[in-house]
Amino acid sequence: MVKNKGLLARTCKKCKKIIDEKSLYDYCPECFKKIEEVFEKIESYLKEYPGATAFEIEQETGVPYHIINNFVRDGRLIEMPNEYLNFECKRCGCLLLSAHHKYCPTCREELEKEMELAKIQLKQSMNHENAKMHIRHGENKRKK
Ligand SMILES: [Zn+2]
Ligand SMILES: [Zn+2]
Known part of the structure; x- marks a missing residue:
């Protein structure tokens, strides 16, 4: 039982479990660990x-917006106005709000795949890596 010495027992801000009065954090150890993992991602x-x-963070890391906002409220993240933003994905037109990316993650993946494919095709066409290119005149007179 928790003895109440005129103080309210401290509870985890997230799961409301009772935590050590002397705890440095407002969360129980399990929640704290989870929060730290998320914060590290951000x-x-x-x-x-x-x-x-x-x-953008939500889109790129999968951390929900309200969690990011919690960090802002906790003072761990600071919001600053953004002067320059790409509002939408240049490929599919979805909302982007990013100063870093021109494409959404889905489109970037697609574009990467396309790039990879182009690279593979280029490699295939350059199979003989150091071969010099000659215009073939008439018959193919290849010397062994
Ligand atoms: Zn908790
Ligand atoms: Zn897109």
Whole structure:
């Protein structure tokens, strides 16, 4: 039982489980771990793409917008106005709100596949890597 010494027992902000009064965090250890994992995801994305919008982070990392907003409320993320944004995907026209990407993740995947395919085709056509190209005159007189 938790003894109430005139103070309200501290509860996890997320799952409402009672936590140690002396805990450094407002979350129980399990929730804290989950939150940290999510935050690290956002953090590493922001390292690669500084100033990414919440919308973009959600789209790219799969972290829901309201969770990103929680970090803003907790003061772990700071919102800044964005001067330059690509509002929509240049390929499919879906909402993008990104200063970093011109295409949505789906289209980027598609484009990458197309690029890979083009590369493979290019490689195939250059199978004889160091071969010099000659215009063939008449019959093929290949010397062994
Ligand atoms: Zn919890
Ligand atoms: Zn798209």
